[in-house]
Amino acid sequence: xxxxxxxxxxxxxxxxxxxxxxxxxxxxxxxxxxxxxxxxxxxxxxxxxxxxxxxxxxxxxxxxxxxxxxxxxxxxxxxxxxxxxxxxxxxxxxxxxxxxxxxxxxxxxxxxxxxxxxxxxxxxxxxxxxxxxxxxxxxxxxxxxxxxxxxxxxxxxxxxxxxxxxxxxxxxxxxxxxxxxxxxxxxxxxxxxxxxxxxxxxxxxxxxxxxxxxxxxxxxxxxxxxxxxxxxxxxxxxxxxxxxxxxxxxxxxxxxxxxxxxxxxxxxxxxxxxxxxxxxxxxxxxxxxxxxxxxxxxxxxxxxxxxxxxxxxxxxxxxxxxxxxxxxxxxxxxxxxxxxxxxxxxxxxxxxxxxxxxxxxxxxxxxxxxxxxxxxxxxxxxxxxxxxxxxxxxxxxxxxxxxxxxxxxxxxxxxxxxxxxxxxxxxxxxxx
Amino acid sequence: xxxxxxxxxxxxxxxxxxxxxxxxxxxxxxxxxxxxxxxxxxxxxxxxxxxxxxxxxxxxxxxxxxxxxxxxxxxxxxxxxxxxxxxxxxxxxxxxxxxxxxxxxxxxxxxxxxxxxxxxxxxxxxxxxxxxxxxxxxxxxxxxxxxxxxxxxxxxxxxxxxxxxxxxxxxxxxxxxxxxxxxxxxxxxxxxxxxxxxxxxxxxxxxxxxxxxxxxxxxxxxxxxxxxxxxxxxxxxxxxxxxxxxxxxxxxxxxxxxxxxxxxxxxxxxxxxx
Numbered sequence: 001x002x003x004x005x006x007x008x009x010x011x012x013x014x015x016x017x018x019x020x021x022x023x024x025x026x027x028x029x030x031x032x033x034x035x036x037x038x039x040x041x042x043x044x045x046x047x048x049x050x051x052x053x054x055x056x057x058x059x060x061x062x063x064x065x066x067x068x069x070x071x072x073x074x075x076x077x078x079x080x081x082x083x084x085x086x087x088x089x090x091x092x093x094x095x096x097x098x099x100x101x102x103x104x105x106x107x108x109x110x111x112x113x114x115x116x117x118x119x120x121x122x123x124x125x126x127x128x129x130x131x132x133x134x135x136x137x138x139x140x141x142x143x144x145x146x147x148x149x150x151x152x153x154x155x156x157x158x159x160x161x162x163x164x165x166x167x168x169x170x171x172x173x174x175x176x177x178x179x180x181x182x183x184x185x186x187x188x189x190x191x192x193x194x195x196x197x198x199x200x201x202x203x204x205x206x207x208x209x210x211x212x213x214x215x216x217x218x219x220x221x222x223x224x225x226x227x228x229x230x231x232x233x234x235x236x237x238x239x240x241x242x243x244x245x246x247x248x249x250x251x252x253x254x255x256x257x258x259x260x261x262x263x264x265x266x267x268x269x270x271x272x273x274x275x276x277x278x279x280x281x282x283x284x285x286x287x288x289x290x291x292x293x294x295x296x297x298x299x300x301x302x303x304x305x306x307x308x309x310x311x312x313x314x315x316x317x318x319x320x321x322x323x324x325x326x327x328x329x330x331x332x333x334x335x336x337x338x339x340x341x342x343x344x345x346x347x348x349x350x351x352x353x354x355x356x357x358x359x360x361x362x363x364x365x366x367x368x369x370x371x372x373x374x375x376x377x378x379x380x381x382x383x384x385x386x387x388x389x390x391x392x393x394x395x396x397x398x399x400x401x402x403x404x405x406x407x408x409x410x411x412x413x414x415x416x417x418x419x420x421x422x423x424x425x426x427x428x429x430x431x432x
Numbered sequence: 433x434x435x436x437x438x439x440x441x442x443x444x445x446x447x448x449x450x451x452x453x454x455x456x457x458x459x460x461x462x463x464x465x466x467x468x469x470x471x472x473x474x475x476x477x478x479x480x481x482x483x484x485x486x487x488x489x490x491x492x493x494x495x496x497x498x499x500x501x502x503x504x505x506x507x508x509x510x511x512x513x514x515x516x517x518x519x520x521x522x523x524x525x526x527x528x529x530x531x532x533x534x535x536x537x538x539x540x541x542x543x544x545x546x547x548x549x550x551x552x553x554x555x556x557x558x559x560x561x562x563x564x565x566x567x568x569x570x571x572x573x574x575x576x577x578x579x580x581x582x583x584x585x586x587x588x589x590x591x592x593x594x595x596x597x598x599x600x601x602x603x604x605x606x607x608x609x610x611x612x613x614x615x616x617x618x619x620x621x622x623x624x625x626x627x628x629x630x631x632x633x634x635x636x637x638x639x640x641x642x643x644x645x646x647x648x649x650x651x652x653x654x655x656x657x658x659x660x661x662x663x664x665x666x667x668x669x670x671x672x673x674x675x676x677x678x679x680x681x682x683x684x685x686x687x688x689x690x691x692x693x694x695x696x697x698x699x700x701x702x703x704x705x706x
Contacts, residue, residue, distance in 0.1 A: 027580070137632070138580060145629035146513050173513060285581040290624035295508075298621050299614055314582075 001368050001408040002418065004094050005053030005394065006062035006252060006377040009046050009080075010071040012384035013038050014278045019317070019340075024283035026069045026134040039073065045387050046073075047083055052391060053380070054084070054091035056398035059406075059418075060125065061088065062377055064197065064218070065097020066132070067139035071279035078112045085120035086430050092419045093120055094377075096127035096197045096216065101147055102140045105175045106154035107182060110161040114186040121428070122187035122421035127216065128155060129197040130204065132306045133292045134282070144291035148203070150174050162191035193417040195250060195375075200229050200304045203294045208248070209236040214375070214417045216250035220280060220309060222350035223367040226251055230371040232302070246374035247415035253367055254379040256354040257396040264354045267389060268382075269343040272352055275383030277316070277340040284310040316340065352382075357400035364405050374409045375417075443490040445482060450498075450529050453521075455507025458499040459529045463490025468705065469531040469557065470497040471522075473540030473564075473688060474578070474590060474627045475600040476504035479616070484596075484694035485537065489701060498529050500542070502626030504599075505619055515637040518630060519548045523556065532556055535705050537697075539563040539690045540660075541630045544639065547673075551645035559649040559677075561701050563689045564661050568668050569636035576660050579628050589659045589687070596691035600624065643672035651678040651704050653697060655685030678704060 014033065015021065022030060050061040063080050066072030074080055077097045084093050093116065098109045109128075117124040130136070130151050137144045153172045160168065160180070167181040186192055195214035198204040208215040215233040219226045230251065234244055254272070258264035287310035297304075303311070347354045353363045364376065380393045421427065443463045449456040462482055470486055477483055477499045482490065489495045501509035501521060512518050522545050526532040536557040538546040543565030549556045569575060578589050587597045600620055607616045650673050654663040663681055670676045680700050685692035 141633035143513075143629055143632040145625050145632070149510065149513075285579075285585060289579050290621060290628045293621070295618050295622065298618050301614075 001405055001410070002059040002247075002375050002415065003397075003402055003406065004060040004062040004092070004250075004375060004377045005050065005058040006064075006094070006096075006379055007046055007050055007381055008064070008071055008379065009042070009073040010275065010279050010383060011038070011073060012042060012274075014070060014274075018278045019281040019313070020320075022281070024286060025071055025279055025281045026066075027138045027283070027286050029068065029070050033070070043073070046381075047080065047087075049381060049387070049390050049394065050080075050084055051087050053394050053398070054088040056395060057402055058091060058378070058398060060092030060094045062094035062096060064095075064127070065099055065129070065135070067135045069134065069139075071275065078116060081116050081124075082119065085116055085123070088120075089427075089429065091123065092125055093123050094125040094127065094195070096195065096218065096377075097129060097131075098127075099131035099136060100128050100154035100158065101142055101151040102131065102136060103154070105177060106157050107161050107177065107180060109154070110158040110182045111184075113192065114162070114182055114184045117186040117188055117192050118184050120421070121426070122192075123419045124186070124188070124192040125195055125417075125419060126192040127195045127197050128158075130201070132199065133289050134286050134306065137289050137292060138286055144289045146174075147292065148294065152207075159191065162186055187422060188420055193419060195417065199306060200297070200302050201294060202232065202297045202300050202302055205233040205236040208233065209240050209242060212242075212248070212416075214248050214250055216375070216377070218252045218377070220252075220254075220276075220351065222352065223251065223253060223371060224350035227371055229302075230373065234372060244372060245413045245416070246368070246372045246409045247413055247417055249371065249373035250375035250377060251367065251371055251373040252377040252379060253364070254352040254382050255360060255364070255393070255397060256352055256380075257357055257360050257393055257401060259356060261355040261359060264356070265343065265347075268352070268354065268385075268393075271383035271385035271389070272343050272346055273340060273383070276346055276351065279383060280309045281313050282306060282310040284314045286310065312341075357396060360397075360401050361404045364401065365408060368405070368408050374413065374415060443482070443487065445490075450525075452501065452507070452525060452528065453509055453511065455501070455509065457501060457506040457525055457529070458504060460486070460497045460499075462486055462495050463493050465493040466705070467494045467496060467534050468701070469534040469536040470495050471531075471536060471538035471542030471546055472497065472499065472503065473542050473690065475597060475688065475691070476500075476623045478599045479504065479604050480606055483690065485690035485697055488694045488698035489537070492702070496529065496531060496534065498525055498531065500525070500545075500626065502629075503623045508622045508626065512629070515548065515630065518545055519552070522546070522549050523553055526556060533558060535559045535561070537561040537563065537690070537701055538565070540687065541566055541627055541635075543567075544630070544635065547639060547643065547646050548637075550648055551639075551642040554645075554647060557648060559651075559705070560646075561651045561653065561704060562669075563653045563697065564655065564658055564665075564687050565652075565669065566631060566635040566661065567637070567639035568665060568672075569634055570665070570668065573662050573664065575635055575662075578660055579632070591686035591688045591692050592657050592684070593686065593692050596686070596688045640672055643669070644674055646673050647675055649675050649677045649704075651680070651700065652676060653680045653682065653689055653700055655687060655689045655692060656681050656683050657685060658687045660687040
C-alpha cells in the first residue's frame with residue numbers, strides 16, 4: 001500500500017464563531033477574513049510539511065485545487081507542485097487538481113504538468129477532477145449543464161496532446177485548436193499516471209473503469225462512510241470484467257497518531273473540531289446546482305461528498321437554532337460548542353482514524369482491505385493544527401505505522417498507476 | 433389573483449410529442465378561438481393539465497404551448513450549449529409545432545429567448561407579451577441567483593405562492609409507481625438543469641446589443657413581488673425596445689406572474705390582443 005501525505009492547506013485563523021457569523025467557508029466567504037501575513041506563514045509551513053513527509057518515508061506527497069475556499073488555499077496546485085519538484089527527490093508528486101474544465105484551453109494543463117514531470121524527473125501523478133460545484137460552477141462560473149462534457153473533451157485533448165507523435169488539430173465543441181503541440185513532452189511514457197478524484201458521481205466510477213484510470217475518492221468522512229462509494233466503483237469494474245487491482249483505487253483519510261489513544265484524543269481534538277465544524281461550514285445552496293449531477297447519479301440517489309458536508313453543516317445550524325428557540329430557564333444554556341460535532345463522534349464515525357501506532361496500523365489495514373484501495377491519501381495535517389504537532393503526527397506515521405502497512409497488496413498486485421521516474425543516473429539534483 | 437388553474441372551467445386539451453433532433457418536445461394545445469402562443473418560464477409546463485395562464489386564455493383562445501428541450505418531459509438536448517443554440521432551437525421548434533407568426537405570451541427565460549429570436553427573425557412572432565423577461569443585467573441592482581440557494585429558498589425567489597412552484601419542486605402526486613417517481617424526479621431535475629443552462633452564470637448574453645431589432649409590439653408585465661428580477665427592469669427593457677405598447681405591474685405576484693396572477697395577466701393579454 002502506498003502512502004501519499006496529502007495537504008488541503010486550510011486557512012488556520014477563522015474566528016471561533018465563524019459558523020455562527022458567516023454563511024459559508026466556500027464561494028462567498030468574507031474576503032476580509034484573509035490576512036496575507038497568515039497566508040505567507042502557512043504557505044511556507046505547509047510546503048515545509050510536505051517536504052518533511054517526503055523525507056521521512058512517505059511514498060508521495062499530494063495536493064489539490066480549490067477556489068474561493070478557506071479550507072483549501074491552493075487555487076493553483078501546480079505552483080506548489082513546482083516547488084516540491086525541486087525540493088524533493090524521490091517521492092511521487094500527486095497533483096489532484098487540475099480541474100480540466102476550468103482551463104481554457106486545457107492544453108495549458110498538459111503543458112504545466114509536462115513541465116512538472118520534467119522538473120521532477122518523472123515523479124508526477126496527474127489528477128484530473130471534474131471539480132466540486134463550488135469550485136467549478138460558482139467560483140469559476142462554468143455552466144453546470146455543460147461542465148462534464150467540457151471536462152471530457154479536455155481530457156481527450158490532454159491525452160492526445162501527451163501521446164501524439166505529430167502536431168495535430170483539435171476541433172472540439174469547446175476547444176478549437178489548429179495546432180496542438182505540447183512542448184515540453186512529459187518524461188513518463190505514454191504519459192504520467194492519471195488519477196480521477198471523485199466525490200461520488202456514478203458516471204465517474206464508470207469513466208475510470210472504462211479507461212483504466214485510478215478512482216480516487218476524496219472524502220472528508222472516513223472509511224466507514226466511504227465504503228459504499230468505493231464499492232460502487234469496484235462494482236463497475238466487475239461489470240466490465242476487469243481485475244480488482246487495489247492500486248486502481250485511492251482514498252483520503254484523516255489520521256492522528258500518538259503514543260496512546262488517550263493522548264491522541266488530547267492532542268488532536270482542537271484541529272479536528274476546527275476542520276469539521278468551521279472548514280466544512282458550507283452553505284447548502286452551493287452544494288447541488290442543477291446539472292452538476294448526471295441523470296444517472298440523480299437516479300441512483302447518490303449524495304455527493306460536498307453535498308453531505310453542506311447537509312451536515314445545515315443540520316448543525318438548525319439544531320443550534322432549535323436549541324436557541326427552546327432555551328428555557330430549566331434547560332442548560334447551549335453553548336456554540338455543544339452544537340458542534342464532537343471529536344469523539346468524528347472518531348466513532350471513522351472520519352478520523354486515531355490511536356496508538358498499533359491501533360492505527362490495525363485500522364489502516366482495515367481501510368485498505370475493506371475498501372480495496374492501494375493508495376491512501378493520508379491527511380496528517382487538518383484544520384488549524386500546530387506545525388509541531390503536524391511534524392509529530394507525520395513522524396509517528398512514518399516511523400511506526402507505514403512500515404507495517406506498506407507491504408499490504410505489494411506482493412499480490414502490480415501498481416500500474418505509480419510514477420516511473422528517470423533512472424537515477426539520468427536524474428539531476430538541484431544545485432544548492 | 434389566481435393561485436392555480438381553475439379546474440372548474442373545462443377546456444379542450446390535447447398533448448402530443450413532436451420529434452425534434454432525435455428526441456421530442458411536448459406540445460400542449462387548449463381552448464378555441466384566435467390562436468396565441470405561450471412559452472413557459474423557469475418552471476416549465478405542468479405534467480398534467482394546464483398551466484394557470486393557459487387555462488385562463490383557453491377560455492376564449494386556442495393556446496399553443498411547447499415545452500422547450502429538457503423541460504417538462506421534452507427530451508433533454510445536449511447540443512444546446514450556449515444561448516445561440518437555444519435561439520436556433522426555438523426557431524426550429526416554432527416552425528415544427530406551428531408557433532411561428534402567432535402573438536406570443538412568454539415568461540422569464542422563454543421571454544428572453546423570444547426576444548432574441550425576433551431580433552434576428554422578425555416574422556417569428558407577431559407581437560410579444562413578456563412576463564418578467566430575463567436578458568438584461570444591472571450590476572447596481574442585479575438579478576438574483578436562483579441557483580445558489582436551497583430548494584426552499586429557490587421557491588421563495590420564484591414565487592410567494594407555493595402552489596405556483598409545486599410542479600417543479602414537489603413530487604407529482606399522480607405518479608405512484610416507485611420507478612416512475614424516480615424518473616419524474618429526474619425529469620424535474622432536468623427542467624431545473626435546462627433553466628440553469630440558460631441563465632448561468634449571469635442571464636445576460638448581449639441582448640442589449642440586439643434589443644433595438646425587436647420591432648414588434650411588446651407588452652411588459654412584472655410582478656411587484658418579483659424576487660428574481662427587480663420590477664424596475666421593466667424600465668430598462670422599455671428604454672431598449674423600440675415598440676413597447678404597454679407596461680403593467682401586478683401587486684402580490686412574484687416572478688411567475690403567469691402562475692401567481694393568471695387571471696390578471698390574461699386580462700392584460702386580452703386587452704392587448706383582443
